[in-house]
Amino acid sequence: MKKLTYLCLLLVFTWACNQKQQESGAGTTTGNNNLDQILKNYYEDRLKLFPLEATAIADHRYDDQLPNDISVAHRTKLKNFYNQYLNEVQSLDSATLNDQEKLSYQIFKRDMQLNLEQLTFPEHLMPINQFYSLPITLGQLGSGAGIHPFKTVKDYENFIKRIAGFEVWADTAIANMRRGMQTGWVLPKALTQKVLPQFAAMVVTDPKKSLFYGPINNLPKDFSDADKKKITAAYAEAIETKVTPTYKKLHDFLQTEYLPKSRSSSGIQAVPNGDKYYNYLVRYYTTTTQTPEQIFEIGQQEVKRIRAEMEQVKNQVGFKGDLKAFFEYVKSDKRFMPYKTDAEVLAGYNQIHERMQPQLKKLFGQVPNSKFEVRQTEAFREASASAEYNSPAPDGSRPGIFYVPILEPTQYNSTRMESLFLHEAIPGHHYQISLQQENEDLPQFRRFGGYGAYVEGWALYTESLGKELGLYTDPYQYFGRLGAEMHRAVRLVVDAGMHSKGWTREQAIQFSKDNEALSEEGIIAEIERYMAIPGQALSYKTGELKIKELRQKYTQELGSKFNLSNFHDAVLQDGSMPLQVLETKMNAWAAKQ
Known part of the structure; x- marks a missing residue:
């Protein structure tokens, strides 16, 4: 989902001219003296280079194309493309831009610089993995x-x-x-x-x-x-x-x-220039300047904190035994598998939605117009799929869909259903992505773009809203939520461990086993995912911690002037952005309250 980096080439009649200017080192301003026009041209041109992105947003002009995106020729085109638009945007006087334009300027400039840096690493020499290719x-x-x-x-x-x-x-x-x-x-x-x-x-x-x-x-x-x-x-x-x-x-x-x-070896540091590459990926996926060492330390602190909360829940329900035994109990006891049919599982998720409805209005002033459905994952990919959200088509032809794989309903564990619905559906991915796509004031690269640390950080943050939304009244559902949060904390430790500290696949698997209630097969699949896409798994927890930090900061600073619904609306209203840009934006919002 680089799955969640969206964003395309110049009009055919200007492309050759601009490319020549690039090669000669000349400036590439094409007469576009306003940011809006540059960003429109950029997105229009980007879709020609990335036709699958066009198909994904129901723009079917390039549905017959599948470019050879791992060829040297394609990578050279990309380099010229990003350089051209970086030069164009840097030729503007940013001091004359309004607040919304300044956000676009900051985000776009950062994107172009990171995209150019990415091209300095020979990723095209490893074009295949088991997770995403x-x-x-x-x-x-x-x-x-x-x-x-x-x-x-x-x-x-x-x-x-x-x-x-x-x-x-x-x-x-x-x-x-x-x-x-x-x-x-x-x-x-x-x-x-x-x-x-x-x-x-x-x-x-x-x-x-x-x-x-x-x-x-x-x-x-x-x-x-x-x-x-x-x-x-x-x-x-x-x-x-x-x-x-x-x-x-x-x-x-x-x-x-x-x-x-x-x-x-397991970690990316083993390839030539691997340390430098991983440092880049950490910045790319977290949208921060944090180092692998800092990420690793934060992960360990979070694992310790969440374990303490898990112990509290274990004691609250009167379980006799250690935390590992409690993991096993929650994972395997039949009381947590109440369903007989696929339809009952789907109905269970729809009931969670109904229970939240009265409280949702208190926590969110802005809600999306896009329709939403819970569906079972298609049979052909159900065995290897995890629960996921597919965004709606901007033209309304396709609803937002929360896909649930149900291999055997009688073995479907219910303890994570509430936190999973909050994350993948409402108010997690469905609210955030739909509101962003529906905001026609945003330039297209932002309207249809995304940054994992923001997108996944928001979704993970919404799992913490369960009690405020009338959920987690069952301690086992709350334990399921802690399990989901622990999973993201463990990722910080094992991802940074493998890719910057020389941890082996087996060390990472053992650390996960010691701290999570997942099956061994599930843990192995996860660890191998982090091996395949170094750094991507860091985005969730990093984003969640930043949004929580901002909420806590403004609650203290603003006192009675802090309104949670307004805070949520402010976080969401301008769409996905790098965390550093989000913090600057939200500080300005708080100053106006």
Whole structure:
């Protein structure tokens, strides 16, 4: 979700000219003397470089494109693109901007500088992991259940073109990974082993058994028989001659060539320049200037604090035994698995929503117009999915959806349901993302952009609002909330531990086992996620702690003038932003109260 860094190229008729100016070191101002126009041009141009971002916001102009984003040519385009817009925005007199424009200026300038710094690291030499990479994304798109639409004949034709782009991407990926093998930029062995079965599952002898046949199983009824026949034949051929061979080629390369050269280390510091790269990722994901050492220390303090609260809950319910035994009890006792059917689990979440309604109005003055639904995760990805939120389409064609994987309803543990709903749904991701997308006063790069420390920090902060929203009356639900918070605190310790302190995968797994009520399989999957995406897991707790810190600060400073609903509205009203910018903005808000 870099999953949560959104944000695209210049109008075709100015691109070549500006690129030449870049290369000669000349200024790149194109006559845009106002920030609004620069930001509009930027976003319009960005979508051409990142067509999947366009598809995600229901802009379907580039639905037939899948650029080779790991090629040297593409990375050079990006460098020129970011440099050009950094130069344009820096040519403005920021002193003449109004408050909202100053926010955009600060955020945009920081984005361009960080994006350029990112390009100094050879990330393209490790283009695949088990958690987030194009071969996985393409499977979600091609299943028919993702963001690529399959409503018209053109939609179907567009995806065939994207499949052709994937073939080119895969050849580049293999060439890049061979270079990575020579230079030391390779995946840890454990992660290469995780990718192999994912790709093997895409290799089928019968096209009808392919994940990519999903759109054919759901052909719109209003298609003519001729169109249905033509599309079905085209998809069967594409799966047989392009999709399956490409996944097989990737799988065989990883198994025979790459796995023996994969590294035994767990942390990113083991690759050349790895320490510098991790320091960058910490700044990138936390949107702060904190060091890995500071993050590690904060994590340890938080783990200690939350453990003490967990002990209190254990004693409150009269459990005899240590905390580890209590984890096991909460995890496995049948009293916490009250459901018999999938529908009952979904109804349980909807009931949480209903119970909160009266209190929500007291805590939030601004609420989104976008519709919201709780849905069960689709069967094809349920086994490997976690609960998640998918944002609504800006045009109202798709509601905000809280997806819940329910593999076996009779084993669905209910103790984290309240905190999970607060985080993934309301007032967490649904309120924050929907309000941001509905705010048409924001420039598009902010309206449809996001920063994990803010987005996930807000969602984690909302878990702490449970008692104020009439939830957590059951101590076990509150313990579930503490478990979720502990999970984010543990992340600070193990992520910084592996990537900056030389911790092994096994050390990180053991630390998680000692402090969390997750299953061993769940813990291993989490630790390997942090190995695959260094630094990303730091964003949640960092953002939550900043929002809590600001709330506490203003409560003390403003006294009777502090209004919690106004505070929440102020945090949300300008959309996602780096935490340093948020703090400056909120200090100005507090000064006006």
